[in-house]
Amino acid sequence: xxxxxxxxxxxxxxxxxxxxxxAVAGVAVPAAHRRVAxxxxxxxxxxxxxxxxxxxxxxxxxxxxxxxxxxxSHSLFVLPLxxxxxxxxxxxxxxxxxxxxxxxxxxxxxxxxxxxxxDAFTVYGTQLLWPLATPPVMWSTVFIIDPGYTLWLLLGVVxxxxxxxxxxxxxxxxxxxxxxxxxxxxxxxxxxxVEREAERSLAAIGLQDAPRxxxxxxxxTLLWRVVAMTPDGFVEGEHSLVAxxxxxxxxxxxxxxxxxxxxxxxxxxxxxxxxxxxxxxxQVRDGRLVLSDLRMGAEPDYSFNFAVAERDGGSWRxxxxxxxxxxxxxxxxxxxxxxxxxxxxxxA
Numbered sequence: 001x002x003x004x005x006x007x008x009x010x011x012x013x014x015x016x017x018x019x020x021x022x023a024v025a026g027v028a029v030p031a032a033h034r035r036v037a038x039x040x041x042x043x044x045x046x047x048x049x050x051x052x053x054x055x056x057x058x059x060x061x062x063x064x065x066x067x068x069x070x071x072x073s074h075s076l077f078v079l080p081l082x083x084x085x086x087x088x089x090x091x092x093x094x095x096x097x098x099x100x101x102x103x104x105x106x107x108x109x110x111x112x113x114x115x116x117x118x119d120a121f122t123v124y125g126t127q128l129l130w131p132l133a134t135p136p137v138m139w140s141t142v143f144i145i146d147p148g149y150t151l152w153l154l155l156g157v158v159x160x161x162x163x164x165x166x167x168x169x170x171x172x173x174x175x176x177x178x179x180x181x182x183x184x185x186x187x188x189x190x191x192x193x194v195e196r197e198a199e200r201s202l203a204a205i206g207l208q209d210a211p212r213x214x215x216x217x218x219x220x221t222l223l224w225r226v227v228a229m230t231p232d233g234f235v236e237g238e239h240s241l242v243a244x245x246x247x248x249x250x251x252x253x254x255x256x257x258x259x260x261x262x263x264x265x266x267x268x269x270x271x272x273x274x275x276x277x278x279x280x281x282x283q284v285r286d287g288r289l290v291l292s293d294l295r296m297g298a299e300p301d302y303s304f305n306f307a308v309a310e311r312d313g314g315s316w317r318x319x320x321x322x323x324x325x326x327x328x329x330x331x332x333x334x335x336x337x338x339x340x341x342x343x344x345x346x347x348a
Contacts, residue, residue: 013145014046019153020114020180021045025107026157026173031165033096037107038157044086044111048073062323063268063306067275074116075130083109121184123215123295125275135277138295140215141187147219152179187221194224194239201248202228207235213279213295218334223341226250227279227294232257234281236299243344253299256282259289259316263309266318272306287311290324301326 025041026034051073055065072078087108090097097104119126122144125136142149156176163169194214202208212228223240226248235250260282263269272280272291279294281302289309292302305324309316 013150014049016145016150016153017045017049017115017118018042019045019150019157020118021111022157023153023160023173023177024110024114026160027170027177028107028110029096029103030100031167031170033100033103034169035161035164036096037104038160041107041111044083044108045115047112048079048115061268061321063271063308063321066304067271070116070119070124070126070136071130072127074119074126074128076113076116076128077130079112079116080109083112121187123213133274135274138213139188139191140213140295141191142184142221143216143218145219146183146216146221148221149180149183152176152183183221187216190216190221190224190241193241194226197239197244197248198226198228201226201237201250202235204247205235205250211278213277215295217337217341220341223337225298229278234279234294238340240341240344243340243342245344246347249345249348251299253281255280256284256289259284259309260291262316263289263318266308268306268308268318268321272308285324288319289316301328 019042021041021044022038023041025044026038029037048070051071052065052069055068059065059068084105087097087101087105090104091101092098116126116128120128120137121139121142123138123140124144125138127134127136129137153176156172156174156179159172159176160169163172191214198212198214199208202210202212207228207230210228210230212226214224214226217223217225217238222242223238225236225238227234227236228250230252233253233255235252237248237250239248260269260280264273269291272293276293276295281292281294283290283292285307287310288307290305290307292306293304294302296303305326307319307322307324309318311317
């Protein structure tokens with residue numbers, strides 16, 4: 001079902017990041033500085049996602065572009081230092097930052113650091129500990145666009161802009177942040193419930209120890225997709241927290257695990273294995289081996305597909321990675337998803 005969103009949408013949407021940066025910055029500074037701080041926070045809240053530009057100057061490898069994104073610019077080792085440098089530079093120049101240095105210090109820091117933390121709630125993965133070679137963090141509790149999170153920030157920021165220096169402005173921002181954070185808390189609880197049901201349902205088919213992940217369907221936290229890896233592919237199923245009373249009904253899908261193993265040492269394949277923790281589907285298309293990231297999309301269509309090898313006689317030969325795409329069916333998929341939230345399918 002996730003395939004109803006175009007492949008380019010791979011990070012938490014820019015509007016949410018902009019509003020979050022504006023809200024935290026507006027809360028941190030004196031009332032007289034609030035509107036300027038909100039504008040600055042909005043800009044800083046989107047700054048980490050500009051990493052695609054410098055990365056693109058050095059490589060056009062699609063695997064590198066995917067796996068380097070949300071790296072150095074999202075690191076909790078880098079952003080606090082960058083925030084301090086920006087704050088120190090502006091403080092020396094005088095003006096508002098010099099008048100309220102403590103408030104502006106926290107405004108800048110929070111606008112920057114909350115960006116990767118919010119990204120980590122999605123399934124794409126965020127390298128919070130870069131340059132450490134740990135896999136990207138993917139708490140996977142909200143979809144990249146979720147009105148249930150963004151709406152409260154939008155209302156708070158709009159109210160604060162109109163209220164100006166009045167106390168109502170800060171109250172509106174605090175309320176927006178509290179409600180959006182509560183929604184994130186609910187998403188963690190929802191995932192816990194889904195994971196509990198996934199564990200029971202997988203145990204019933206002998207896959208209790210299989211690597212798995214769960215991810216919410218687009219724009220909500222009521223309907224979830226669960227995927228577990230098997231020796232010859234993977235199983236996939238959905239679970240509605242509203243409608244479902246029976247165990248998750250999993251569908252099995254094959255993957256060319258032998259071909260994947262044959263090219264596993266190729267740099268691009270190893271990089272993808274690290275990035276997506278092995279949640280990949282391997283299939284042969286037109287004589288080429290295509291790897292699909294199972295976390296973003298749903299069978300048979302996925303957001304990220306890479307041709308990484310081609311047949312060379314009876315074996316596989318690694319090739320420069322090429323990103324592939326195929327049509328999406330957004331309108332039909334969204335309607336199916338909406339109905340699935342409220343209605344459990346008949347038992348097989």
